[in-house]
Amino acid sequence: MRPVPTLALLLLPALAACQAADAGSQQSILVDPAGGSLPGYRTVARLADVPFTNLGPGSQVLVRGGSYGEVVMIGARGTAEAPVTITAEAGTRPVLSNSVVFEKAAYVSISGLTVQGAVNSGFIIRRGSSHVTVADSTVTRSGLGIWIGDGAGAGHRITGNTLADNQTHGVAVDVINAPPEDPSYILSNTVTGSGIHGMEINGSGYVVEGNRVSGNGVAMSGTSGIHVYAKDAAQDAGDRNVIRYNIVTGQKETTGQDGNGIQIDQWCDGNTVAFNVAADNDGAGINLFDAGSNSVVNNTVTGNMRDAGGKHVYRGEIVLASDYTQKIDRTSDNRVLNNIAYATRPGVSAIVVEATTIDNGNALGPNFVGSAAGAPLYRWGTAATSDGASLPLGGRAPDLAGSPGFRDAASPLAGGLALTSSPARAGIPLGAPRDLAGRPYADGEAPTFGAYRSP
Secondary structure: OOOOOOHHHHOOOOOOOOOOOOOOEOOEEEEOOOOOOOOOOEEEOOHHHOOHHHEOOOOEEEEOOEEEOOOEEEOOEOOOOOOEEEEEOOOOOEEEOOOEEEEOOEEEEEEOOEEEOOOOEEEEEEOOOEEEEEEOOEEEOOOEEEEEOOOOOOOOEEEOOEEEOOOOOOEEEEOOOOOOOOOEEEEOOEEEOOOOOOEEEEOOOEEEEOOEEEOOOOOOOOOEEEEEOOOOOOOOOOOOOEEEOOEEEOOOOOOOOOOEEEEEOOOOEOOEEEOOEEEOOOOOOEEEEOOEOOEEEOOEEEOOOOOOOOOOOOOEEEEEEOOHHHOOOOOOOOEEEOOEEEEOOOOOEEEEEOHHHOOOOOEEOOOEEEEOOOOOOEEEOOEEEOOHHHOOOEOOOOOEEOOOOOOOOOOHHHOOOOOOOOOOOOOOOOOOOEOOOOOEOOOOOOOOOOOOOOO
């Protein structure tokens, strides 16, 4: 909930404009500091020596292992049928100590690079760049992992990367929206040890799927693993995102009210949070805070609210709340159903709805709720009860109460869940449209995220 430093400060200092050529030539280039060769490739010694602005569709850049210290500016323009590819040579590890910047790039894919200790972001996508893929790469101990902002376009794929121990966020979107017909995807990344949020989604139209997000918030209070954010009511951001099939564990908070697994923050509406696992976070597993018309469906939240600093007021696995001090009161018309919310700590309820939110048309249930510690299953305003039937939850049927079939109810991630990968259904590719039951859509059928369809 705490505002974070503007990401614009993480941009590189002014650099020479990267002017993309209208029609570059197809080229094959080997980057090798040792001056080696490869049949069919022209060799250059540095990444900065690659004529990125003149690489046409279908061009290939192969990067051999070694150390690279320069800022890399990429303005190449491929096509959907013939993207420009930049890859590490198999069996080698190119290590960069500065940023890779996409500017006016289109249909460019980069993979296999490692960025360590960059002052700014490891990878920067900005200024008209669209359909950029950053895959199977690593950013560690840098200012930020991967940043999308400053007039970037849509259609990006951030997939399979490891983003660890960065000073601010692992992934950050800075007021860049993607249209419904051309979403951007953040898929199958491992994000850990970030100083602030694991992922800061200050934008609309993103699919955040199949990621492992753990142990973030090590340097600042007010953070979450996956944070959907808008600065204020006037900012067009934080809407119609899909957060699904992620495993979000161990976020940290010692001085404030956050440390949530997944938070849909103030003025963020129409998002779908589905099929995620959130466990062992300092705050709630899932938190809706002054957010409206969101769907929270088919998630498993358990063992959250560690409350390491003893500061949390609303102690629940799923929390719906508002900044009542400012009388905002807009956590409304949300749908929370088919979730498993199982508390394991004393005094932690399965579902908490704070006092100003109880009359806002939120529909809760049916859900499966329980407590291993015997705490009241609900905190509804000032009431604490385990009798969901006594509350105006607004669901289509009463909640079920009991203990889920975890092999170890007190430590489900080490027992019955034992998850080592995304909980997505087998055989459905990441990024494929699904309904809320997890089924792929038939050809030509439009996805309707945010509208529940019974399994």
